[in-house]
Amino acid sequence: MTEGAIDVSWRQAAGPRQTRISRGTFLYVPPALEIGVRSAGRAAGLVLFGGATSPDRVAGAASFNRRAGEPAAANRPPWVARVDELPSDTDYEPPLDMRWGVTERLGGARLLCGARTLNPPRGRIQHHYHEGVEAVIFFLGGSFRIFSGPDRKPADVGPGDVAYIAPGTLHSYCSMEADGMAEEVAFYGGIASKEAATPVFVEEPWPSIRAR
Numbered sequence: 001m002t003e004g005a006i007d008v009s010w011r012q013a014a015g016p017r018q019t020r021i022s023r024g025t026f027l028y029v030p031p032a033l034e035i036g037v038r039s040a041g042r043a044a045g046l047v048l049f050g051g052a053t054s055p056d057r058v059a060g061a062a063s064f065n066r067r068a069g070e071p072a073a074a075n076r077p078p079w080v081a082r083v084d085e086l087p088s089d090t091d092y093e094p095p096l097d098m099r100w101g102v103t104e105r106l107g108g109a110r111l112l113c114g115a116r117t118l119n120p121p122r123g124r125i126q127h128h129y130h131e132g133v134e135a136v137i138f139f140l141g142g143s144f145r146i147f148s149g150p151d152r153k154p155a156d157v158g159p160g161d162v163a164y165i166a167p168g169t170l171h172s173y174c175s176m177e178a179d180g181m182a183e184e185v186a187f188y189g190g191i192a193s194k195e196a197a198t199p200v201f202v203e204e205p206w207p208s209i210r211a212r
Contacts, residue, residue: 001025002140004043008078009036021080024116026101028079028109035078046138048187050111079107083116093199095123097181104192113194114187119144121181124174127152128199134189135165135197142182146173170202 005022010033020040021027027045029035079102086099098115100106119125119142127147139161146155146163148171156176157163165171175182188197 001027001043001045003045005040006043006045007038007040009038010034010078012077017077019078019080024083026079026081026083026107026114026116028102028107030076030078030108031110033076033078046185048112048114048136048189050109050189076108079109081106086116089115089194092194093125093128094205095120096125098186100194102187103194109192111192112187112189113192113197114185115194117184117186118181119173119175119177119184121177121179122175123182125172126201126203126205127170127172128201129168129170130165130188130197130199132167133191133197134167136187136189137163137165138185138187139163140183140185142180143176144173144182144184145176146171 001021001023003023005020007018007020008027009016009018011017081101083099083101086101089098089100090096092098097118097120099117100113100115102109103113104110139157139159141159143156143158146157147153148155148165148169150170152170152172188194191197
């Protein structure tokens with residue numbers, strides 16, 4: 001969730017269940033689990049469907065997402081994780097502060113994993129790629145500059161922008177903020193652990209930079 005709050009309801013063998021999630025919360029819904037969502041006022045969030053490659057496949061995503069022979073997860077409850085309660089990971093892509101909220105270990109995801117990320121003022125991650133793994137980055141707060149390809153083509157992005165990184169594509173980015181943290185959420189598709197998306201760096205870590 002990026003704004004406001006929603007009430008999420010679902011049914012299990014023990015009966016109906018409901019929980020409220022608010023800004024700064026990850027919600028992972030297992031395949032085949034039917035849920036109801038009701039807004040508690042104005043609310044906004046980011047939605048990603050693991051394994052569904054186009055909108056017309058979302059309706060069938062519950063069966064599409066399951067591994068062959070894997071039973072439906074109708075009796076598994078949704079996974080809810082507050083970002084401020086998740087451990088900080090500053091080793092994965094320094095200098096980023098990443099809070100992994102959905103993985104195979106956290107929530108039982110199969111075809112995606114994701115983290116909320118804070119980038120310090122002028123912080124820049126070195127050029128890298130993820131072998132065989134695609135990524136989607138949702139920019140939530142602050143201004144960023146993305147560098148893509150071997151020639152490091154720049155592009156400026158900010159809140160509301162989305163970047164798709166194809167498997168094996170060289171990329172890096174930096175915060176253009178002089179003060180305060182820049183915020184984004186990154187999801188990796190087709191895998192369910194951060195280890196499966198380990199970045200391959202092609203240069204040494206960058207020092208802080210000045211906006212040009």
